[in-house]
Amino acid sequence: xxxxxxxxxxxxxQEGEDFTTYCNSSTTLSNIQWYxxxxxxxxxxxxxxxxxxxxxxxxxxxxxxxxxxKNSSLHITATQTTDVGTYFCAVRDSNYQxxxxxxxxxxxxx
Amino acid sequence: DGGITQSPKYLFRKExxxxxxxxxxxxxxxxxxxxxxxxxxxxxxIYYSQIVNDFQKGDIAxxxxxxxxxxxxxxxxxxxxxxxxxxxxxxxxxxxxxxxIYFGEGSWxxxx
Numbered sequence: 290x291x292x293x294x295x296x297x298x299x300x301x302x303q304e305g306e307d308f309t310t311y312c313n314s315s316t317t318l319s320n321i322q323w324y325x326x327x328x329x330x331x332x333x334x335x336x337x338x339x340x341x342x343x344x345x346x347x348x349x350x351x352x353x354x355x356x357x358x359k360n361s362s363l364h365i366t367a368t369q370t371t372d373v374g375t376y377f378c379a380v381r382d383s384n385y386q387x388x389x390x391x392x393x394x395x396x397x398x399x
Numbered sequence: 400d401g402g403i404t405q406s407p408k409y410l411f412r413k414e415x416x417x418x419x420x421x422x423x424x425x426x427x428x429x430x431x432x433x434x435x436x437x438x439x440x441x442x443x444x445i446y447y448s449q450i451v452n453d454f455q456k457g458d459i460a461x462x463x464x465x466x467x468x469x470x471x472x473x474x475x476x477x478x479x480x481x482x483x484x485x486x487x488x489x490x491x492x493x494x495x496x497x498x499x500i501y502f503g504e505g506s507w508x509x510x511x
Contacts, residue, residue, distance in 0.1 A: 322499065322500075324500075330504070330505075331489055331502040331503065331504050331505050332442070332489070332500075332502050333502070334499050334500065334501065337499065377441065377442070379500075381497040384496075385495075385496035385497035386444070386447065386496060386497060387497060387500060389441055389442045390441070391440075391441040392441045394439075
């Protein structure tokens with residue numbers, strides 16, 4: 290079945306440094322969704338990308354969809370403590386169900 | 400206040416017991432889902448339902464059962480056949496399958 294690879298599994302950064310997580314698929318995607326889960330909380334929808342080469346921004350967060358629609362990235366500029374959590378990508382399969390990436394955990398070094 | 404309500408927040412199960420986790424939504428969504436999340440891990444789909452009176456097994460359905468008698472409700476029963484049920488359970492819904500998913504706050508189940 291369809292799979293989506295998300296890397297890295299963890300990223301440790303100093304507050305103020307940047308953070309990036311990537312999702313890759315071997316097949317062309319119709320769209321990709323990004324979610325954030327705070328520690329102890331539930332995933333919350335951030336954004337959906339649909340178009341080839343699409344770039345969307347939400348304050349310090351930049352989301353990109355690859356030209357071939359097989360990969361996507363989420364970049365956070367100048368991380369803050371409020372950014373801590375796990376970021377998941379999710380893609381829709383042929384049965385209209387979401388396939389989830391394994392998540393990237395953002396950890397801010399003390 | 401619209402959303403998804405899960406209860407209880409915390410639940411303890413003795414060996415050999417069945418327990419039921421409640422999930423109610425007032426978003427008028429057709430599709431509902433149950434996910435399991437183990438500590439530090441991703442989301443694994445247990446069951447999903449795209450319409451009332453219909454549901455499908457996800458990737459890890461063994462030891463679980465569901466019903467969808469009403470559009471608003473999608474309870475999950477963790478049966479005694481589930482040998483390692485300790486986990487965080489998340490109920491979710493979407494307007495239709497594959498659309499943006501909205502999650503409840505989750506239920507923590509611990510076997511004692």
